[in-house]
Amino acid sequence: MNTWADWFAAQRTAREEAGLQRALRPRAAGDDLLDLANNDYLGLSGHPDVRRAAADAALWWGAGAGASRLVTGTTTLHTELERELAEFTGREAALVFSTGYHANLSVVTALADRDALIVSDAHVHASLIDAARLSRATIRVTAHNDVAAMREALAAAGGRRALVLTESVFSVLGDAAPLDDLAEACADHDALLVVDEAHGLGVIGHGGRGLVHHLGLSAHPNVVMTATLSKSLGAMGGVVLGSAALVDHLVNRARPFIFDTGLAPAPAAGALAALRTLRGEPQLPERIHERSAALADRLGVPRTAGAVLSVPMPSPQTAVATQAAALAAGVRVGCFRPPSVPDGVSRLRITTHAGLDDARWAHAVDVLARVVENHLALT
Template sequence: MVGKVNTSLNWLTAVEADRRAAGLRRELRPRTVDSPLIDLASNDYLGLVRHPDVIEGATAALRRWGAGATGSRLVTGTTTEHELLEVELAEFVGADSGLVFSSGYTANLGAVTALSGPGSLIVSDAGSHASLVDACRLSRARVAVAPHSDVSFLADTLRSRVEERALVVTDSVFSADGDLAPLREMHQVCREYGAILLVDEAHGIGVRGAGGRGLVHESGLAGEPDVVVTATLSKSLASQGGVVLGDNKIRAHLIDAARTFIFDTGLAPAAVGAARAALAVLQREPTRALDVLARASELADVTGAPSPESAVVSVVLGDPQRAFDAASACRDQGLHVGCFRPPSVPEGTSRLRLTARATLSASEMEQIALVLRDVLAGARA
């Protein structure tokens, strides 16, 4: 109505003020092509985003297939390029088959909801990624949140369940702390009590396991019929998209039942081509995975963080404003670092999240050490 004051959005002003007071306001900071900052924030663990073979893989697919997938995977959105990527990824990690989704997020949503549902139980690690948390919420299953990496809780919960079907979900490498899930022990419990184990390898593939095949492969669980692997193509594989890898029966079921597969437009061909090329580089140069861990160890030595098990080095500072100020100070001195605050991490554990990259040079590591020592000395004072 003309002249009437609209107050429907007033609550947003109060919410923003509360976030700002708590040091939790977020802003977008676009990167520039010629940024002079040394990158310790991205998930380009293998340093392949600008690799000429990866760029050529993307552009060749773009020229061949066009800019978009044109439809859902079940209609017109599946190309021979998609199917080749699925076969290559499955062979790489030791799975029977793969199914490519438009993102790692939709891969987790699709897999978890299709493999659970009303009348089933999901046990989810407390440190699971937000995509797994959201998938649990959408599943309509009973959800039990297990204390982080608590195998005893998992066993007790599965033993006492009344549901016929159970699904256990976890990250392999947890994104905030970079620690590893006890996959062997978890699988033993799942096998004993008839549950499926779903493992998100977003931060594992390209870093852990022989030649970067992931923690599932490293744990001796590759190809087990009751193990499902999800992953993103946007980290070590330098592209975009997600994948579910597992038994052929899992793939067939997801094609029929995963809503984020059935109703979503297929992954753009350029992203598929880039991921295939990145995987080929990793297979030719498997030591890139070892290089990531070596750089992560150097970052931990500089910062006094615990010895890392992945590409992630977490420097906990506690207060969100302190973490934000430290990240800003790093930026002013030429480093782009991650700044994780609630709700990304628990209250009181705001931190700098540093991510190692296989291609960091010796001179870059020297500059990184100088800046981090200076900034952290002030932040910890």
């Protein structure tokens, strides 16, 4: 009879043989690596005003929220952050969560049940996939950005409540969703379009207000928006933005909201300060697009809609080796391998950053061009 120890060992061996074994690699505070793996696109996590706001909030409010938000875990920081996020994105109301993962779990599971239909793009984030499964709704997965397939699935809903799940800018390929067409399809079939703006907020549209706002869909009654506070806003947490009726429903029905301790004061204050900084420096998203386009051209990969660049690798092993070569040269990049990639293709994931000065950015680009060319030439 196999023991749990035998099973764990066999699982690890299988991962190692496939080139899919992962490990945690702690980084030290203040290391001098050029980090193009993190999602702090605008460099606001280290902004002096953001750091000071987070530190002051921890000193004033304490290290944690102390309770779920329906008990005593809601502070004036939370309500102020929600009000300003809604105003910034043009939505009626907002509700802040401890993570973006919880925001997606909440909105889907509170709106869909076993009597509902969920139509999901094949490339959506794991949090939306998990949310759809937990909802117990009927799930139809359609090909990436295939509006016709989405329409076909909605037409077969048979009168059931229906949700369509997509991202504004996809987290692996960095391409944008056809939100105009998807919103029109949802309106035609009385479905809700849930748009995860994790990689759009702070990057896309006027002043980084996101793709939903950029396309004039902020007031669309069939569009619900989610986002994270841990990427462009450099803190942590998540948010759902939509109608006041939606927020009221989530407060009363979303289990990840009701039973989770509220977002801690420090990241709430940090996110609020980052949002205000972004409003005062609306040129930051433009720097992202300029650098992203130039880097894509240098690496010979397609330009993307946001800050994420994806460099396909011929194998998981090549991806890991190229990542290691970049790290040895002082540049940290991401490495996506199955099952983290929706199409099964291993790739380097490089994030463009507005916070680096021109000299450091140019050096990072030179390093990446060299190591990618060298490792692709060896395959």
